[in-house]
Amino acid sequence: MKVNDDGEDEEDETFGWMADKILPGVKTKRPELEKFDEKITSLTKIKNEINEMKTSVDIGWLRVNATPLIKELQNTVSEWIDTHTSFLLDNTVIEIQNILLFIKEVSDGIKVLPQSAETKKDKELLMRVMTHLRDVKMIRQRTLEEIDPMKQTIMLLKKHQLKMNEDFLVKLENSKTALIEVS
Numbered sequence: 001m002k003v004n005d006d007g008e009d010e011e012d013e014t015f016g017w018m019a020d021k022i023l024p025g026v027k028t029k030r031p032e033l034e035k036f037d038e039k040i041t042s043l044t045k046i047k048n049e050i051n052e053m054k055t056s057v058d059i060g061w062l063r064v065n066a067t068p069l070i071k072e073l074q075n076t077v078s079e080w081i082d083t084h085t086s087f088l089l090d091n092t093v094i095e096i097q098n099i100l101l102f103i104k105e106v107s108d109g110i111k112v113l114p115q116s117a118e119t120k121k122d123k124e125l126l127m128r129v130m131t132h133l134r135d136v137k138m139i140r141q142r143t144l145e146e147i148d149p150m151k152q153t154i155m156l157l158k159k160h161q162l163k164m165n166e167d168f169l170v171k172l173e174n175s176k177t178a179l180i181e182v183s
Helices: 010-021 033-051 067-111 120-159 168-182
Strands: 056-059 062-065
Touching (some): 033 067, 033 120, 067 168
Antiparallel strands (some): 056 062
C-alpha cells in the first residue's frame, strides 16, 4: 500500500478520481461474472424445459390447457434473463461511454496550450491543462485494468446470444487505444 504525503492511501485516492471521471452511473458493487453466467445458464435451462412442456394434458375425461400458464412462466423467466443481461450490458455501455467522454474532455482540454503564464486567462488555461494531465495520470492505469473485465462481460453476453446493436469489443479497443494516445 502506497501512502501519499497527506498520509492517505494512494489507491483509494486513485479510485476516487476514477469514480468521478469514469464510473458515474456505473454500479461498482457487482457479483463476479461466473455467478452471472451460472444464473443466466440456469434460467435458460429452465426456459428450455418450460418450452418442452405439453400444452394440453388429458386427465381422465378432463382436458387441461396449460398454454396460458406456460406462456406466463416463459415471460417470467425471460424477464429474469433480461434483468441479468441488461445489468451487465448497461453497466458496460455506460463505462465505455464515460471513458470516451473523458478522453474527449482531455483531448479538447489540452488542444490549446497557453503561450505564457503572464495573463490571468493564460494562467487559468494552464491550470485547466494541468488538471487534465493530472486526471489522466491518476486514472489511466486503473481504467486500463477495467478494459479486460469489460471484454469478458461482452464475451459472456455474446455467449448467451444477447443481441447487441454495436460491436462493443471494437468500441472498447478503440477507447483503450485512445486513452493510451491521450495520456
